[in-house]
Amino acid sequence: MTNETAAALIARSHRLGADPANTNYAGGNTSAKGTETDPVTGEPVELLWVKGSGGDLGTLTESGLAVLRLDRFRSLVNVYPGVDREDEMVAAFDYCLHGKGGAAPSIDTAMHGLVDAAHVDHLHPDSGIAIATAADGERLTGEIFGDRVVWVPWRRPGFQLGLDIAEIKRQNPQAIGTILGGHGITAWGDTSEEAERNSLWIIETAQRHLDEHGSAAPFGASREGFAALPEAERRTKAAALAATIRGLASRDKPMVGHYTDSDVVLDFLASERAPELAELGTSCPDHFLRTKVKPMLLDLPADASIEASVARLTELHEQYRADYQAYYDAHATADSPAIRGADPLIVLVPGVGMFSYGANKQTARVAGEFYVNAINVMRGAESISTYAPISDAEKFRIEYWALEEAKLQRMPKPKTHQGRIAFVTGAASGIGKAIATRLAAEGACVVVADLDLEKAQAAAAELGNADVAIGVAANVADADGVQAAIDATLLAFGGIDLVVNNAGLSLSKPLLETTEKDWDLQHDVMAKGSFLVAKAAAKALIEQGMGGDVIYISSKNSVFAGPNNIAYSATKADQAHQVRLLAVELGEHGIRVNGINPDGVVRGSGIFASGWGANRAATYGVDEKDLGQFYANRTILKREVVPENVADAVYVLTGPELSRTTGLHIPVDSGVAAAFLR
Structure with a gap:
């Protein structure tokens, strides 16, 4: 039978995860602390229930929670070897688990276990990431939220970030949460209802500020000749280009594709600043892990012929692969995982839309959803400031993180026809x-x-x-x-x-x-x-x-x-x-x-x-x-x-x-x- 605390956590997670304004698919995590009887000693034991690695808030089940003993987890502070070796702490999480089954603890577990609050939410809302990726995000955080929300400079998720947020909460008792630079938001509360209320307040307050103070055209004017084609015409062109683009995106390994021609995508591609912003890439780790650090953008007008588009896409693909190899070479170390492929996961075609790719259809579709999130983030940041994503060096540290590689290795072996x-x-x-x-x-x-x-x-x-x-x-x-x-x-x-x-x-x-x-x-x-x-x-x-x-x-x-x-x-x-x-x-x-x-x-x-x-x-x-x-x-x-x-x-x-x-x-x-x- 599900513990009442865990049941309330799952219900809160479903509500938060059901609205893409709050977080993206499989993005963010939630937690709750409570007491349960230890079946061995018969004594009460304090536990942490937290969404495990790889789960999704909107569809979270009890099996998707990791359950840890708080006393043991908090004792990890005493053996923490420092930020240079913080990855070692993830293996230690397993020694804090309580009971059988459940999900593997995620890298964000420290954020939930170390913060002195009964309920914690870490989310990736577009409005919050817009503030987090603004060049003057720290100033904006104070201006928008006062002392209720505290700015946290970019730090890769991990044990040290958990310690940092815990310290911020101790030093700012009036605060209800933080803006995590380049990343997202974290909020907390004494009850599940209060944590959810605080999370939503941060998200809605950020969005209201963007709506009221943001410029009307953050992406600049529309480029002549790059506006969306009429629906029937653009879908015909999309179908004519789809096979070629999929072949390019599958040079290293076969990919399944997804096509999106939403107004968000088409308007972005028609704007004069689209090439510049696309080149900057995404910022939130959940985004670029699924979209790669930047997309491939066709630099031809909407009415370019199929033949011309195919020829140019082929040229751009070679350049993209060379750029990605250079990115890898510039940041890889002797112990970095091998390059995972240099093909784009997002291909943008002005007037037509976006093609996104993944090992299966769901992954491809979600990659496209994440790039739509990234467009919304860029719009928000540019409307009140300047979009300033984290550096390529920091992106590489996450994309080729040993912990990320371990997660990939844990994935089940694909079936014989996967990707076909x-x-x-x-x-x-x-x-x-x-x-x-x-x-x-x-x-x-x-x-x-x-x-x-x-x-x-x-x-x-x-x-x-x-x-x-x-x-x-x-x-x-x-x-x-x-x-x-x-x-x-x-x-x-x-x-x-x-x-x-x-x-x-x-x-x-x-x-x-x-x-x-x-x-x-x-x-x-x-x-x-x-x-x-x-x-x-x-x-x-x-x-x-x-x-x-x-x-x-x-x-x-x-x-x-x-x-x-x-x-x-x-x-x-x-x-x-x-x-x-x-x-x-x-x-x-x-x-x-x-x-x-x-x-x-x-x-x-x-x-x-x-x-x-x-x-x-x-x-x-x-x-x-x-x-x-x-x-x-x-x-x-x-x-x-x-x-x-x-x-x-x-x-x-x-x-x-x-x-x-x-x-x-x-x-x-x-x-x-x-x-x-x-």
Whole structure:
């Protein structure tokens, strides 16, 4: 059962974390001190509950709290070896833990444990960081808050900062909190309600001062030709650039992307001071750990052509990498971790918006949110003063901190398909849905494409939120519809890596009953549809330069001459040869093309449910309910093929184990001798 003090802390954290004006995702931490009975001694023991490393205030649970004994924690002051060795104290935190489970204590634990207040909040509000990054932040703190809030000069988070804030509180009994130079705010209270009230007062007072005293145009005038393009035009351009930019951002390791065209971003990019301020980079550690120290900004007007934009982005990327290497070389020491990659995580395109990147969609989206925070901070600081972030040397000390490296090393090993973006047609049911489900389970971002948008969105929702999967409408027989679906994929996840041509239908008829309309319909969906999807996707795959996979869900009927099936089997043979042709053509780009030949998949199949099953059952003289078993009985293994079996084959073909395989067709038919490949 949750302790009452911890429960109140979690509730306060949720309220504070729910409003981005208070703090950003996974930013800041909260704590509470209280008493609980020690199960060993039966005596009361003073404890500290504090949000642990890597958690988020808005979604904090009890397991996300670190619980420490206050007496032991405060005794660490007696063994503190000094600021030059303060990192050693983090390992000592583990010797202060109480009970089992819980999160690992974060570097900010000292701030909470050493400050003599029952409840402490450390937050990263845009308004507070604006004051913290102003060139005359100390003067502004006094002007805005009087003696209720005290300025703390920049110091890297750690044990010494905790000691400094504790001393400030002792010397300023009237104070309710601090502005941490270059960083954020810390507030406290005797009760949970008072701490929350004080935190909000600091945030709201800072924002009110910015609103009342800030200049109207802190970023200067708008640059001619850099204003936002009309929505449809800018999103079309964003989709046209997305694959190229993702390829640049993934030079060192594959990244998932996120696109933002909010007014905050577009207005900043249109301003005359955007290049200068972007070059200064972000200041709050939570910001630049997710955005890198500065973004990459395209220096062309909004109406620049795609060709010109691509050429310039490529040049700027080389310069960015050289600059980042120089930054690393200038500040690295003999014991610094190795460089983690020199590609940008934020790419800004005037008139179009912002592309942000991360190892997965959530990380990419959050990186973009943090840069929006950074824009708000720059606006606030510039409106009343001059934006003055911490130095590159201090940024490096945090970015390549041994403690930050240790946190990265603790992260779980990524799944096989993490960072990959999959586009699956006909994925609202049957085989396609099973494939989408398997790929999402293996870490991929998945686009569920289907003729029925409502069903596609419902199937995507079953896989997770929009960071995991989205549903799009896709009539694969329509070139414009296919391109729109691919564009939606590029805008949602930044690129595309894996395409599954699964959409299909069938009409079981003998030759003399097969109409021209029957023939055209099946060839339009499967032969033409696969061609259109492969063509649109291949363009993006080639522009990315990251290789990729194209999978065709063909059929054993592509090689097996079954009865009453001329149109369906002919189009499956067409698909099968597309695999061979595209494997040869796309191989030079690192794009592998393979096919899967299932036997009849009855369970969950939209094709079988729409009348195909009844027709095939009639052809073979069995009841429709027995059709799956009929198919199984004629195989070598005597086992029915189900959608998950096909999904397993897609997983293996697109995983790391078969990285040298292309032009292959894998039978998933329980063994049909007449369909053996020769």
